[in-house]
Amino acid sequence: MTRLKTELLADKVVVVSGVGPGLGRSICLEAAAAGAKVVLAARTESRLKEVAAEIESEGGTTLSVSCDITDEDAVQNLLARTLETFGTVDVLVNNAFSIPSMKPLARTDFQQIKDSIDLTVLGGLRMTQAFTEALTESQGNVVMINSAVLRHSEPRYGSYKIAKAALLAMSQTLATELGDKGIRVNTVAPGYIWTEQLKWYFGEIAKKYGITEEQVYQQTASKSDLKRLPLPDEIAQTVVFLASPWANSITGQTIDVNCGEYHV
């Protein structure tokens, strides 16, 4: 897919927490293509360097900071390094993710549910609390990455849904509480994302049922209006839109990006 070059985030400083190979990478690349200076944060430094190198090879500006968002000191260090380097923060994107328990809730260990909430909800809140003063100064905004799990109650997605539903509730309250500081808080809820990870998973399903990966794709995509699955860059472009001045009157809202799989 051709990257859309825009100036929607020209000279803005965008912090992305949870930069992995999937959506996190795409958010960083799309923000940079929209003119932003990008701060990349996650625990795996080598991944941050790889994504930063991609951005810099296209002329972009980056800062990589190894950070565990469940650790207060690490988050304060991320804030300090960002302000030392760029002097301001305009956008915070909370994207961090780890694969939750996929057991039925009736058999899910409480610790797994607590871990999921600790990362998704309290991690996002810790980041938002830490960056609130800087975002107040810049009249900036926060984008929370949620999931289409909000729209269904499929078995085995329980602990993921508990965490993401709480994240949505928290995001809406933050929009109300931070609104008078001029900070916007919005949510992007992707459905399937056509990443390497999903390609691998469809390959496994194909082997299990003796069909082709293409058939798994078609069966899955047939449930959406557009009969295809969104690319990570397409979801990242929605994040860029919400983060940009084009969304200056939008707060407390959720945009579902799922090729029409669910209507809300």
Ligand SMILES: NC(=O)c1ccc[n+]([C@@H]2O[C@H](COP(=O)([O-])OP(=O)(O)OC[C@H]3O[C@@H](n4cnc5c(N)ncnc54)[C@H](OP(=O)(O)O)[C@@H]3O)[C@@H](O)[C@H]2O)c1
């Ligand atoms: N993938 C999908 O199909 C899908 C569908 C719907 C919604 N989503 C949502 O989209 C977002 C991105 O998902 P993705 O699969 O594309 O992931 P990704 O962007 O490829 O990677 C997310 C990264 O978060 C980082 N992370 C995990 N725990 C962390 C912590 N404690 N502190 C800092 N960083 C941490 C991990 O890197 P380190 O291990 O290096 O820290 C991981 O690589 C998630 O919020 C997910 O819920 C994904």
